[in-house]
Amino acid sequence: MYSPFLHVFPPAGARTHEVCGSGAYGFAFALAARLGGQMLWVREAWGAVQLNPSGFSDFIDPATLTICDTKDQKDVLAVTEEALRSNAVALVVITLSQPIGLTEGRRLQLAARDGKATGLAIIPEGMGSNAVESRWRCSPAFDVKDSTLQKWELIKNKSGTLGVWYVRWDTASRRLTVVSPAGE
Amino acid sequence: MSDGIQRRVVSLWFPQLASDRVLRQHLIDAPFVLTLKQKNANRIYCLNGDATRKGLHRGMSYADARAFCPSLQSAPADPAQDERFLHVLRRWAMRYCPWVGLEGCDGLVLNITGSAHLWGGEPAMITDMRRRLAHAGVSVRIGVGDTRGAGWAMAHYGEGIAPARDMLGTLAPLPVAALRLSDDMSVALQRLGLRTIGDLASAARAPLTRRFGPGLLLRLDQALGHQSEEITPLADPPHYGVRMTLPEPIGLLSDVMAGTERLLVQLCAKLKAQEMGARMLCVILRRVDQDEQQVELRLARPLRDAKRILPLFERGLSEAEAGFGIDQLRLEATQVESLPAQQISHVSGRASDKLDDLISRLGTRIGLENIQRFLPADSHIPERSFIIAPAAYSDPQSGWSSANPRPLCLFPPEPIAGTGPHPPNRFRWRRMSLTMGRATGPERIAPEWWLSDENWRTGLRDYWRVETKQGRRLWLFYTPQNPGWFVQGEFA
Known part of the structure; x- marks a missing residue:
């Protein structure tokens, strides 16, 4: 019934995707670790949440991450489009605070296609754009034995079926492990 | 002779x-003197005519001079x-x-x-x-x-x-x-x-x-x-500027770009002769009505390669207003840095040229200092264990290590209700009611007394990693010297 996790992760390259939920940052870094290469993180400068390199060094080398602080969402989108098109980075992550329209979403999609880069937007719950290829909802799950268990739901997929997976992150080997949902 | x-x-x-x-x-x-500290005393370094007439001289100690001449x-x-x-x-x-x-x-x-x-x-x-x-x-x-x-x-x-x-x-x-x-x-x-x-x-x-x-x-x-x-x-000192005067005014973007390209080739040859690279460039377009338009370009690293610099100018030049036409182009490298010739080898090829160009291009839109990267810093205080430096003016460094797991993101401490040195079993945070599933800790972090930091006025902190039954994994701390519980970060 479920499509294999390997078919949906990493999500299709040269496309943009969305992720929401409290585990979205973990998803973004896990994807960066899976794709490798340079990563660009575009955000608005006023955000109070600060990424902690000592924390995400379990996922990727912080030297491969570049951050862009922009003054508003318009600049976020412009910078993202330029970066996606440049073919210089493997992954562009943006944090959005307001929903984007179909036009903007489509423009990012085309830029990602031209630059062969993956785009990932971290969105508030329920503010997705229709132009994206897939949308994920990620949330950490409590487990008695393990403290990295996550529940990843694929809630929109333009080219496949939806699904729910429980994954954990192995810090030593820097890779994801899918665990059986029957563990509940 | x-x-x-x-x-x-x-x-x-x-x-x-x-x-x-x-x-x-x-x-x-x-009477006026300049003093310089020599041989552990303030001595007169230079003095004006009035002071000379008062009987002061060079090398005299300043204390003596003031005794001679109170004014x-x-x-x-x-x-x-x-x-x-x-x-x-x-x-x-x-x-x-x-x-x-x-x-x-x-x-x-x-x-x-x-x-x-x-x-x-x-x-x-x-x-x-x-x-x-x-x-x-x-x-x-x-x-x-x-x-x-x-x-x-x-x-x-x-x-x-x-x-x-x-x-x-x-x-x-x-x-x-x-x-x-x-x-x-x-x-x-x-x-x-x-x-x-x-x-x-x-x-x-x-x-x-x-x-x-x-x-x-x-x-x-x-x-x-x-x-x-x-x-x-x-x-x-060498002057890094070139210019071109045109017999007929031009106005099309492609023409201006072609002119800029010719100037860039000349400028880059000049830079190459001096083994320098441009860090900041400025094109000044003079119009027939004597108005001037300036287009600045700041680069993410010193460059002297005309082919790479030219596309970076495109955005700035397209915004310039040509009016009735442009009849003079001037190009100047306003800031240069040394860029010695390097041996090309298959071992240490720079793969980040594309990224540098991207940073330059984004810098023209949002400002070069807003494009940053993390560098490790020598501190055990979590929020000071890294510094954020402009990517154009720093090199990536490695050397990240932490003995204990650290949260993915940090935010300013948010107080929660709780008493005693053990994490509360039930608490409310951001209007969510959470139940503790497992707590790991404490990890005690003492403030750095040699730096005065407002946020660490409450003294020692005992950090706990709290996994809630609802899923969220939070980084809590307790301040024993000033009892209170706070949430400061969240794990993946």
Whole structure:
């Protein structure tokens, strides 16, 4: 019934995707670790949440991450489009605070296609754009034995079926492990 | 020596260069000195005419000087600025002749051979120098002679013009110190009874050389013109600017880009010759209505590759307003950094060229300093364990390590209800009611007392990693010296 996790992760390259939920940052870094290469993180400068390199060094080398602080969402989108098109980075992550329209979403999609880069937007719950290829909802799950268990739901997929997976992150080997949902 | 034109040298001595420089900015009509800390005491470095008349002198301790002269005003000396001022004066002196060198740290030497007649002769030239320097508020003493040594002697001890081809006749009455000798040597010569240059010139040479070494007679010969002495003019710093004037005004973006490309190729050749790379570039477009448009470009790293720089200009140039047309293009590298030629090898090829270009391009939109990267910092305080530096001005560093797991993101501490040193079993955070599933800790982190940080006023912190039954994994801390519970971060 479920499509294999390997078919949906990493999500299709040269496309943009969305992720929401409290585990979205973990998803973004896990994807960066899976794709490798340079990563660009575009955000608005006023955000109070600060990424902690000592924390995400379990996922990727912080030297491969570049951050862009922009003054508003318009600049976020412009910078993202330029970066996606440049073919210089493997992954562009943006944090959005307001929903984007179909036009903007489509423009990012085309830029990602031209630059062969993956785009990932971290969105508030329920503010997705229709132009994206897939949308994920990620949330950490409590487990008695393990403290990295996550529940990843694929809630929109333009080219496949939806699904729910429980994954954990192995810090030593820097890779994801899918665990059986029957563990509940 | 040449037979044709007689060599003539002007020596300018600025006896109060340092104090004149300060007094030019705000005039003080009182005894004034500049002090410099030498040998563990504040000593007079330079003083103005009023102070000299009060009996003060160079090298005197500042405390003594104030006792002599209670109304004394002072300022700290800045030799680096004085040197820069001397270079300004050197540049100014190029108006008299093209061959200007520095003489020590308070003088200039000009080879005016063949250029004095342009000013109506030497006396008129000297008068012009005096007038202009007096207007600028710089006191000067000027000497003219056939040689550098004679010019120096006239400036320091005679002041005036020594007639051509008769150096010995003019210099003979001057003291031996006018030969640029050390103090010890001139005192020793006076003890021998050789007080003036004339005495020295008529004395036997062999015993003098035996006693004082070849330096003494070398100085004498240089002053009298028997030995040549060079004047070394300083090279002007290279100018990284090129321009192009067009017979017909242009307005299309493609035309402007083509013009810029031609200029860039010239500029890059210049940069390459000097082994420099441009960090900041500026294109100035002059329009037919005399208006000027400036397009600036800041680069993420020094570059001198026209092919890579040109596309970065596209965005800026497309925003420029051409009006009735542009008839002059100027391109200048306003900030350059050294970029030595590097061996190309298959081992250490730079793969991040594309990223650097991307950073430059994004920098034109959001500002180069807003594109940043994380660098490790040496601190155990979580929010200070990294610094955020502009990516264009820093290199990526490795060396990230943490003994204990750290959260993915940090935020300013948010208080929650809780008592006691153990994490609360149930608590509310961000309007969510959470139940503790597992807590790992405590990890005690003490504030860095050598830095005063507002956020760490509450003292020690005991950090706990709390996994809630609802899923969220939070980083809580308890402050035992000032009881309270806070949430500061969230794990993946």
